[in-house]
Amino acid sequence: MESLRFTAIKNIGSNSVSYEVKSSxxxxxxxxxxxxxxxxxxxxxxxxxxxxxxxxVKGGKKIDRAMGSNIANGLKAWAEEKxxxxxxxxxxxxTGLSAEKHDSFFTLKGxxxxxxxxxxxxxxxxxxxxxxFPSGGLRATFEARGYTAWDPSSPAFxxxxxxxxxxxxxxxxxxxxxxxxxxxxxLLKACVALDKAAVDVxxxxxxxxxxxxxxxxxxxxxxxxxAGLAKARPxxxxxxxxVFGHAPAKGQQLEDHYFGAIPERVYAYMRDLEGECYKLxxxxxxxxxxxxxxxxxxxxxFEEMNLAVDHNTLLxxxxxxxxKRHNLVVLLHEKPFxxxxxxxxxxxxxxxTDTGVNLLAPGKTPKTNLxxxxxxxxxxxxxxxxxxxxxxxxxxxxxxxxxxxxxAPPAIISIFTGKFLTDVLNQxxxxxxxxxxxxxxxxxxxxxxxxIPELMLDNTDRNRTSPFAFTGNKFEFRAVGxxxxxAGPMTVLNTVMAETLKKFKAEVDALIEKGDKKEVAILHxxxxxxxxxxxxxxxxxxxxxxxxxxxxxxxxxNVKTTPVSLDAxxxxxxxxxxxxxxxxxxxxxxxxxxxMLEEYIKKVQIEARVMGxxxxxxxxxxxxxxxxxxxxxxxxxxxxxxxxxxxxxxxKTLESISTHINAIASNVxxxxxxxxxxxxxxxxxxxxxxxxDEIKAxxxxxxxxxxxxxxxxxxxxxxxxxxxxxxxxxx
Numbered sequence: 164m165e166s167l168r169f170t171a172i173k174n175i176g177s178n179s180v181s182y183e184v185k186s187s188x189x190x191x192x193x194x195x196x197x198x199x200x201x202x203x204x205x206x207x208x209x210x211x212x213x214x215x216x217x218x219x220v221k222g223g224k225k226i227d228r229a230m231g232s233n234i235a236n237g238l239k240a241w242a243e244e245k246x247x248x249x250x251x252x253x254x255x256x257x258t259g260l261s262a263e264k265h266d267s268f269f270t271l272k273g274x275x276x277x278x279x280x281x282x283x284x285x286x287x288x289x290x291x292x293x294x295x296f297p298s299g300g301l302r303a304t305f306e307a308r309g310y311t312a313w314d315p316s317s318p319a320f321x322x323x324x325x326x327x328x329x330x331x332x333x334x335x336x337x338x339x340x341x342x343x344x345x346x347x348x349x350l351l352k353a354c355v356a357l358d359k360a361a362v363d364v365x366x367x368x369x370x371x372x373x374x375x376x377x378x379x380x381x382x383x384x385x386x387x388x389x390a391g392l393a394k395a396r397p398x399x400x401x402x403x404x405x406v407f408g409h410a411p412a413k414g415q416q417l418e419d420h421y422f423g424a425i426p427e428r429v430y431a432y433m434r435d436l437e438g439e440c441y442k443l444x445x446x447x448x449x450x451x452x453x454x455x456x457x458x459x460x461x462x463x464x465f466e467e468m469n470l471a472v473d474h475n476t477l478l479x480x481x482x483x484x485x486x487k488r489h490n491l492v493v494l495l496h497e498k499p500f501x502x503x504x505x506x507x508x509x510x511x512x513x514x515x516t517d518t519g520v521n522l523l524a525p526g527k528t529p530k531t532n533l534x535x536x537x538x539x540x541x542x543x544x545x546x547x548x549x550x551x552x553x554x555x556x557x558x559x560x561x562x563x564x565x566x567x568x569x570x571a572p573p574a575i576i577s578i579f580t581g582k583f584l585t586d587v588l589n590q591x592x593x594x595x596x597x598x599x600x601x602x603x604x605x606x607x608x609x610x611x612x613x614x615i616p617e618l619m620l621d622n623t624d625r626n627r628t629s630p631f632a633f634t635g636n637k638f639e640f641r642a643v644g645x646x647x648x649x650a651g652p653m654t655v656l657n658t659v660m661a662e663t664l665k666k667f668k669a670e671v672d673a674l675i676e677k678g679d680k681k682e683v684a685i686l687h688x689x690x691x692x693x694x695x696x697x698x699x700x701x702x703x704x705x706x707x708x709x710x711x712x713x714x715x716x717x718x719x720x721n722v723k724t725t726p727v728s729l730d731a732x733x734x735x736x737x738x739x740x741x742x743x744x745x746x747x748x749x750x751x752x753x754x755x756x757x758x759m760l761e762e763y764i765k766k767v768q769i770e771a772r773v774m775g776x777x778x779x780x781x782x783x784x785x786x787x788x789x790x791x792x793x794x795x796x797x798x799x800x801x802x803x804x805x806x807x808x809x810x811x812x813x814x815k816t817l818e819s820i821s822t823h824i825n826a827i828a829s830n831v832x833x834x835x836x837x838x839x840x841x842x843x844x845x846x847x848x849x850x851x852x853x854x855x856d857e858i859k860a861x862x863x864x865x866x867x868x869x870x871x872x873x874x875x876x877x878x879x880x881x882x883x884x885x886x887x888x889x890x891x892x893x894x
Contacts, residue, residue, distance in 0.1 A: 168885045171391030175893050190441050197245070197321040198444040199238055207237035219315040223355075226315060231283025238319060239268060239281035242330040245321055250281060252289045252311040253331040255346045256296040257758050259648050261476050262336075264291050265329055286332065287313050296336075296344060309344060311336050314351070317473045320443050324484065333473055342751050346650035347469070349746050353657035354468055356744040360664035361514055361522065361538075367671070367681060368534040374517040377657050379471035380637070382462040383478060384453055384506035384645050386494040387429050389893060392885040393492040397781075398773050402766070403496035403646070404564070406774045406863070407782065409871040410502040411888035414456065421454045428894050429459065432489045436461075439481050445474045455503040456891040465511070468657070472649045475508070479646075495646040498564035500887060501867075505565035506645035507572075512656060513637040514538065524636035533685060537667070540588070540689045540696075542638060543578055545663040546631055547696035549655070549740070550576040551720050553631075554642075555731035556655040558759070560766040562644035563725050572630035572642045574728075575714045575721045577701040579629035585702060591686070592693045628705030658746050667692070725763050726851035732756040760851045767854040771838055774866060775831045781883040782870050786824050789877045793817045820876055823869040830869075834862040 195203075201220060205213055212233035218224040226234070242250070251263040268279040289311045296309075317333035336345035343349055354377050361375035393399045398406040425433065433450050440447050449462040466474065479495060486493045498505035514522040520531075522538040546553060554576050557566075566574045580588070630642035643652050667688055674684035698717040703710060714721055722728040731737055733756045741747040747755070793813050800810040807814070841853035874882060 166883055167395035168392075168883060168889075169880075171389065171395045171885060172889060172893065174391050175389055193438065194441045194446075195444045196442040197323070198442075199241060199319040200444070201318075203241060204234075204237065207241045209233055212237065216315060220318075223316070226287075226313075228283065228287060231287045233283070235281045235283045235286040238286065238330065239279070242321060242328075243268070243279070245328060247321055247328045247330045249327075250285070250330040250332065252291070252313075252334040254291075254311050254334045254336040255476055255648060255650065256336055256344060257346065257755070258296065259646070259762075261480060262291075262296070263329075263331065264289075289334070291336070309336060309338050314347065314469075316351075316467075317470055318444070320477075323439075323442075342748070342754070346648050346654075347472075349654045349751075350472060350650040350657075351469060352746045353654045353661070353744070356661040356746065357514070357657040357664075360661040360668070363668050364537060364541075364664050365516060365522070365534070367537075367685065368531070369516075369518060369520075371518050372516045372520075375514050375522070376517075377468040377653070378465050378513050378515050378637075379468045379649065379653060380463065380465035380511040381471060381475050381649055382449075382460055382507075382509040382511070383475065383482075384458065384460045384508065385482065386455070386457050386499050386506065387432065387459060387486065387491050388457055388494065388890050390487070390490045390492045392890055392893065393494075395885050396890075397777055398770075399492070399494070399499070401773050402770050403494055404499040404561070404770075405501070405887075405890070406770055407777060407867055407870045407874070407884065408501065408887045408890075409874045411886065411891065413888070414891075415454055415503050420452050420456050420458070423452045425450070425452055425459070426894050428489065428491070432486060432491055433459070433461070435488065436482060436485045439485055440478060443474075443477060443481070445478055445481075453504065453506075455500070457894075458504060458506065465513075468653055472653065475649050497559075497561040497644040497646060500891065503891075507565070507641060508643045508645045508647060508649065510640040510643050510649055510652060510656075511634070511637045512640060512653070521636055523633075523638065533682060536587075536591075536689055537685060539584070539633070540692050541663050541667055542660060543580075543699065544667075544692040544696045545656075545659040546576065546578055547699040548663065549659040549736075550699060551722070551728075551731040551734075552655055552659065552737055552740075553652070554720065554722055555728045556652040557640075557642045557644060557647065558725040558728040559644055559647065560725055560763045560770075561646055562642075563723070565644065566642065566723070572628060573705045573710070573721070574723045575705070575711070575719055576630055576642075576699070577705065577714070577719065578638075578699050579632040579702060580700060581633060582702070584633065585700065588693050588697070588700075591690050592697065594690060628703075629701070630705070654746065658740060658744050661744055662740055724855050726760060726848060726855050729756055729759050729763075729851075730848075732759070757847055760847045763851050764847070764854050767859050768838065770863070771834060771854075771858055774863065775835060777884070778827050778831050778866060778870060782873060783824060783827060785877055785881045785883055786820055786873050789881055790817065790820050790824065792878070793820070816876060820873065823873050823876075826869040827866055827873075830862050830866045834858060834866070837862065 201213075201217060204216055208216065212230050215226050215230040216234055219226045248269070249265040249267050251265045253261060253263050256262050266285070268281055269277065270280055271277055291309055291311055311334035314333045314335055319330060319332045322329050322331050333347075335343070335348040335351070337343050337348060357377050358375050362372055365372040365375060388399075396405060398404065437447050437450070446464040446466065447461050448464050449460070451460055452458070453460045461478075463471070463474065465471070482493045482495075495506070497507070513524075516522065520534075522534065523542070525535045526532050554574060566572065630640070632639045632641060640652060640656065643649065670688045670691075671681075671684045674687060675681055679687065698719065701710065701714075711721060732752060738749050738752055741752055742749065793816060797810045797813050797817065800813075837853075837858050841850055841858060844850040844853060874884075874886065
């Protein structure tokens with residue numbers, strides 16, 4: 164029987180889908196087609212209901228339950244016109260994915276009369292089973308009750324799957340006792356905390372500012388490979404990455420893939436994906452080849468953070484489903500292939516006021532530049548003070564494979580600001596011990612008013628090695644993993660920024676009370692923060708060994724593994740931070756720490772099992788078969804009376820293959836025993852560290868090394884797994 168590998172190679176592209184954009188499918192025509200925007204709502208709601216919804220979306224006001232039925236009726240009318248038969252509360256539990264339970268508009272009256280209805284109560288609140296989702300001990304298995312509650316700030320949308328259409332209502336997800344069981348609830352709270360703290364500081368500069376929104380522009384990197392080839396790899400099917408695979412003769416060393424011509428089959432997929440995204444209101448704007456072969460990227464226009472996170476979560480689901488139509492598979496794992504670039508999800512973060520000001524964009528006057536410097540330096544201070552927590556926010560089993568390898572940022576959290584702004588910070592720092600003048604002349608003497616307004620986007624070089632880089636009018640958090648939900652790292656970033664701004668305001672107010680002029684007090688605190696935080700600033704090569712040594716001298720943490728990194732969530736410092744800002748109570752935080760450790764254990768455990776299974780049932784049988792072929796060959800040559808020199812090469816190969824076979828078999832067996840010992844541990848953290856240090860670190864690379872060596876030695880027709888050259892280059 165022909166192997167799956169060769170069947171897949173034979174069928175490459177034979178079932179691909181031809182996708183043509185119709186002339187009517189202009190982006191402006193289809194954008195938000197399946198979204199219940201405020202503009203759409205105006206046509207389906209009464210004036211009173213529309214005003215209530217608008218006040219909630221724009222002002223954060225609660226919707227009166229009496230208005231719920233009115234809004235629900237409008238939603239149903241709109242949805243039914245589009246062929247919708249079911250609705251669902253769409254939420255994001257602590258699995259890293261989205262979740263949904265579909266209910267029909269259809270119901271029966273008491274007398275058996277069939278009707279279609281959607282009540283306000285069903286729109287506002289639902290009761291899904293909370294016992295089967297990760298809770299970190301917050302809920303016992305028998306305690307099943309949980310609640311989803313409507314989030315009006317993220318508009319309802321219609322999901323099309325084949326011929327079916329479902330009305331999706333973005334919601335939060337909480338337990339019966341009120342603890343959050345999702346990623347959206349803490350994100351919303353963190354956005355509120357940052358809003359309040361940032362507005363308070365903005366009042367120093369502009370009394371008209373009443374709201375500050377955190378904004379996010381994510382960049383989604385991913386791999387695309389043929390579905391047939393992917394199905395022939397059990398490791399890709401079950402883990403999203405290849406646990407075996409020797410580097411191909413050609414990888415990314417020619418640097419010919421980045422921004423190159425997009426392959427036709429992938430191009431068709433991208434256009435199809437974009438069409439689906441536009442209908443859902445996801446404002447994709449960029450598509451291109453990434454550095455590694457078979458790697459690509461898409462990115463949207465910036466949005467308010469909560470909506471941006473929802474859109475990215477939705478995008479990952481849509482990407483996977485659209486790929487199936489083209490007989491392709493999207494790999495969102497951070498490191499699906501060894502030896503080439505992994506995938507990240509760069510989170511471009513900033514803050515904007517309701518007066519139209521980007522708080523991380525330099526201004527044109529001393530006053531606006533002082534506001535920019537305030538938020539710029541406070542960001543540096545926040546990252547410095549909470550670098551371990553920021554590192555923990557991007558920790559995962561899959562991201563551990565990526566960080567610090569092939570152009571990914573290292574695990575050391577540092578900030579790149581560029582030469583221009585570094586000079587400005589140095590100017591301010593050099594005034595340590597000096598007293599600023601009691602006039603705005605203090606700013607003039609620093610030349611801040613002259614230099615910063617000239618800063619353009621290309622005045623600050625981009626540092627690909629920095630995990631947290633200033634890129635002109637925003638910070639780019641480059642260390643976030645491609646499969647991650649943006650809500651986790653953004654919740655942390657918003658919270659640490661809110662806390663830092665609160666402390667900043669308290670220090671400035673204290674100086675003002677002592678008699679300092681407002682601008683002088685602000686400059687004094689900025690100067691203090693620069694001095695206290697400068698060790699986190701780094702402009703050089705984050706990949707270098709020299710940087711690791713330098714970071715150690717500076718006292719910067721370099722936590723390379725997830726189980727240890729996650730300790731930051733359990734620290735008293737984190738508990739105080741999150742409780743003071745009303746993000747998590749200590750039970751919720753401890754639960755998340757437990758959930759993340761459990762997720763790490765499960766992912767490494769699955770990888771270990773898959774590695775053992777593939778090695779034992781596919782690689783070793785192929786190796787043994789080829790080994791027997793060599794033995795027969797050598798025996799035949801001996802019987803023919805030839806000297807040992809005639810089969811020296813075969814004998815040497817046979818010895819080498821035997822060595823690799825024995826190494827794989829013994830290490831797989833030892834890895835299984837190590838798993839058994841780890842599974843006997845009752846403490847979750849201890850078990851996670853055991854899986855990290857005693858299983859992954861000791862056996863994964865060793866087993867892979869010997870298997871990958873066999874790949875180069877065994878007859879190609881016997882090798883069962885699609886090789887890297889096929890996965891990465893055959894489309």
